[in-house]
Amino acid sequence: MGYLSFAGTILGGLFKKPVTTQYPLKPAVLPEELRGRVLIDIQRCISCGMCMRKCPAGAIVVDRSAKSWSINRFACVQCATCVDNCPVKCLRMEPQYAAPGTVKQNETFVKQAAAQPAVAVTLVKGVTPTASAPATGTQAAAASAATAAKTAAAPQTTPPGDGAGHA
């Protein structure tokens, strides 16, 4: 009997799939609710500064005159307090974690003038844009998102009006 159960375990083990995630081969499945990183739809931002005041880690800086919103990803604790407190709901959490960086810098988004199409531009130099970073979904970028995802492996110049290029 002992031998039989032993054999059963071995045979079962031979034909079972591994229980671990085959991560580099298969992409990680991230639930929608996962708090990976904060993203902003900067065109809708009213620079009220509520997120800056409520952030427990002090990671967000809002500059009213420059209409910019910047976040220190290394200080952010992904608590989503800013998302809960945003009056215009232009902040959201994305499941994908922020890409690792070599320099501790803020990531800055600047609101463009109303005449131009919706953009979210990264002003920070020195942070390499990751090829795998998914396209951020501003309405203008939504159409090009599929194309961007396909060509994401090749280095590309970010066209104006596309929010895909931030790291």
Next chain:
Amino acid sequence: MGKHTVVPFGPQHPVLPEPIHLDLELDDEKVVRAIPSIGYIHRGLEKLVEKREFKEYVFIAERICGICAFGHGWGYCKSVEGLMNIEIPLRAKYLRTIWHELSRIHSHLLWLGLMADGMGFESLFMHSWRLREKVLDIFEKTTGGRVIFSACKIGGVRRDIEDSELHGIAEILRGMRDEVREITDIFFKEPTSVSRLKDVGILSKEAAVATCAVGPMVRASGIPLDYRVADTSGVYRELNFTPVTTDTCDCYGRCWVRVQEIFASLDMICQAIEKIPAGDIAVPVKGNPNGEYFARLEQPRGEAFYYVKGNNTTHLTRFRVRTPTNMNLPAMVEALKGCDYADVPMIVLTIDPCISCTER
């Protein structure tokens, strides 16, 4: 009289997940005395309460421990809510209880894995953690975090779980029962495992009382001390629950208590999911805390104690946690007396040491 030697144990040691140092005084192979010393990973989290607003501090409170993260967040919220006379909605109580009991399952499965690893049973370690992964996936789906949930806030909880999702969780947990039983039975039936646990690290009932042990440590010495039976901040009183106890007083008993608590928690969550009422998940919090208050909470490792003091400003003046490991260290020293040197890792592991919590 044998040869008297003092062996340093830790702070870096293969069985220790976290740094604690023990000076083990040996007579030949028998431990006659153990002198613990801590202070390797003090982080000063209590002091930070003066630097952060009381509503923000909950994010720091839950970073006290990576395993009972939800419990520490709840304990802090509970003490502040007590101070400010806030009655949280019933649904929030249910959700807190569900998350906390899930934490207990995850903590105990993690501990069982470490225990198996400590005795060199690698495959059992991996299987315990495989089961734990299912609980972490539930956390990921319901709160958005695997370890730090940020789900608790003063006045309730920040996230609701939809009823359909709750029933899905109940289904997963019902499916887990047999798997957990299959894995945990090995601890009690496998002769190699039993010989490492049985009659090792005896902590008598009297010694458990005298050293003020808490949690599974004291329950394995035959004392049904479990704060959950009296806890009104959760919904334990509405659930069918009795503290798990055994009177074997040894490592085997402590292992048994934790395994039975996994099943008890699985049961409790399923009951809570059936009874959970609809309604709000949080109440608005107005004003600032003033005065002092203490609260208790049964963590996976035992009873934790939270003290807060406010002066009617947005910042509390004092926050103090007394963690379960803090209380269990004297009991561990007591249990180490007279044991074999080779059994020291098992005994140290059976208190489920969480030194980061203890030093905060």
